[in-house]
Amino acid sequence: MPFDEVPQPQGAGPFPTSGLPDWGGARAILLVDLDAFFASVEQLDHPGWRGKPVIVGGSPTRRGVVSTASYEARAFGVHSAMPSSTAAALCPHAIWTEGRFARYRAVSRQVMDVLLDESPFMRQVSIDEAFLDVTPGRARGDHPVLVAARIQRRVAELGVTCSIGVATTRSVAKIASDRDKPRGLTVVYPGQERGFLQRLSLRELSGIGEAAERKLNGMGIRTLGDLMDASDERVLRALGKQGATMLARVRGTEDDAVRPEREVKxxxxxxxxxxxxxxxxxxxxxxxxxxxxxxxxxxxxxxxxxxxxxxxxxxxxxxxxxxxxxxxxxxxxxxxxxxxxxxxxxxxxxxxxxxxxxxxxxxxxxxxxxxxxxxxxxxxxxxxxxxxxxxxxxxxxxxxxxxxxxxxxxxxxxxxxxxxxxxxxxxxxxxxxxxxxx
Structure with a gap:
């Protein structure tokens, strides 16, 4: 069945187990991404800021940069890493705060505790993102989509929300988590990876930036489907060692083990x-x-x-x-x-x-x-x-x-x-x- 025809969960459940396609014996990876995290915590702690544009970042008059913008501010075109002066021009009535990072870390730890309660195979990749291996039978026997829906409900009880991608690899789960925000839940079932990826732009894949995209475009490779089908020799010639990594990610052959800890360098x-x-x-x-x-x-x-x-x-x-x-x-x-x-x-x-x-x-x-x-x-x-x-x-x-x-x-x-x-x-x-x- 093509990916576009696979029923997607609506909201955060509940979902009847009988209505979900079988996951089979494939690995199941979640990418949990907290929605506009810093701004969401500020709106949680300041009820009067809810529903209003909130920007967390440096001062517009002091070379500041936007760390996070609430979805109300994003509607004006504000986004992370934007110069604060530009954000202030786009959204002059925004509520500004430089942030309270001890508070953000505290909420992040609460969220990570929820994930660890669902599976010990968790790897936090930033203060607001983590991968979780929920392969049926490895931690619990629950269907991966049910686990994802339960996580969304439990995180919402903390006062913030998250979007989750569910897939058989980390790279596909990451792309899926960005498809339907905020509080989205996008599932790519085993065997549906090509249908999901093939029409997406190259920049959707983690690791492909502007320079790599330009080189691949020059070879006629414009979508992730094109990249899947390209010869290894052509991609390696264009991107060097990075090309092997990109091919492994788009073809689902990368090492996708979610290791509980990472070495601090x-x-x-x-x-x-x-x-x-x-x-x-x-x-x-x-x-x-x-x-x-x-x-x-x-x-x-x-x-x-x-x-x-x-x-x-x-x-x-x-x-x-x-x-x-x-x-x-x-x-x-x-x-x-x-x-x-x-x-x-x-x-x-x-x-x-x-x-x-x-x-x-x-x-x-x-x-x-x-x-x-x-x-x-x-x-x-x-x-x-x-x-x-x-x-x-x-x-x-x-x-x-x-x-x-x-x-x-x-x-x-x-x-x-x-x-x-x-x-x-x-x-x-x-x-x-x-x-x-x-």
Whole structure:
């Protein structure tokens, strides 16, 4: 039966089991995508904002970017990643908020708990998206569509909504989740993948951007159906190694195991300046603020890093990084900022205008193979920059600050350099997994 003729669920159920086509022995993957998540949480917490255009993002007057827009704001053409100034012009009566990310994480954890209750085979890919393996007989025996409908009802009870794609692969489930928003439920039954994908544009497939689309179009490949039927040689010639990945995704031959945990490769934080920074005081304060964020997040995740990277973006939008490997791992704010100060002269000099500065910590576990210094004087391997030694009570200070942050949120305790940096940031934020883990 062609995909267009397969009955689709309407709303969030309930559905009689007898009315659903048999799933058979195929794998069943859900992609659960929270609808306009940040804005939905704001409307949940502010009843007076419900039904009105709400934009979460940086200030329109400070180079801000839209993080999320409610569906009422989207009706005016506002969308994520749009410059805030453009969004303000399109929707001048919108309600603006820079966001409360501790609150968003708390609601996200509630949603993920619902998913884990349905199946242990869950992988969160961002603060508002997760894959879930609900193959009949693997976790429960319920039909995948019934599981999806139950998740939608349970998430709605939390005060937010979600759209779900149900399919035999992650890539198809992801595309399906975007077909009918908000609170959509789109099902691609086993054997219906080609009918669902064949007329869709190339950009619907995760991993195909503007450049890849242009190359494929030049070869006469314009739809996902065309891509399925294209010869491997032609696609690999156009896209290189990426072509093999795209072919596997569109043909359903990719490795689709939903692994409960993913390896954390780095913990990072960066901030964009509303007005270009050019003085030692401004840049150092920003580095210290980023070190504080990364240090707390490392400790919260139970990680220690052996590599520190400093990133800067200049006024002309070019970016540079400098990196240092340590002989002893750390998760201390003070150690991170000392290394950052040592790295800074490699990428910046006073007077150079910066749009962005950031710190990344990586190399978890790798420190065990490093050789200690022959001249170790008892200090951390990342020797403090001259004149910037850490306080004697550093560990106790960080432990106390962590305890307050864990209870009241990341911004509950801030040092002076963090407060100063906040005054010259765009206020924008991203929706990376867990907000900081890569």
């Amino acid at each position: 780095s913990v990072s934080s960066e901030t964009s300046f509303a007005v270009d920074a050019s003085t030692v005081e401004e840049v150092r304060a920003a580095l210290f603020a980023m070190a504080a964020k990364v240090g707390w997040r490392l400790r919260r995740a139970g990680l220690e890093a052996s590599t520190v990277t400093v990133k800067v973006r200049y006024a002309d939008r070019t970016a540079h990084t400098a990196q240092q490997r340590l002989s002893a791992a750390t998760n201390s704010d003070f150690a991170l900022r000392e290394v950052a100060l040592e790295l800074l002269p490699k990428v910046w000099a006073p007077g150079m205008r910066l749009r962005l500065v950031g710190i990344a910590a990586s190399g978890f576990g790798a420190h065990e193979a490093f050789q200690p210094s022959l001249f170790d004087d008892g200090q951390d391997a990342a020797a403090p920059a001259k004149g910037h030694r850490r306080p004697r009570n550093a560990d106790a200070l960080l432990s106390a600050a962590d305890a307050v942050r864990e209870r009241f949120g990341e911004k509950a305790v801030q040092f002076g350099h963090e407060r100063r940096t906040q005054q010259n940031t765009t206020g924008s934020s991203s929706k990376n997994p867990a907000d900081y883990l890569d």
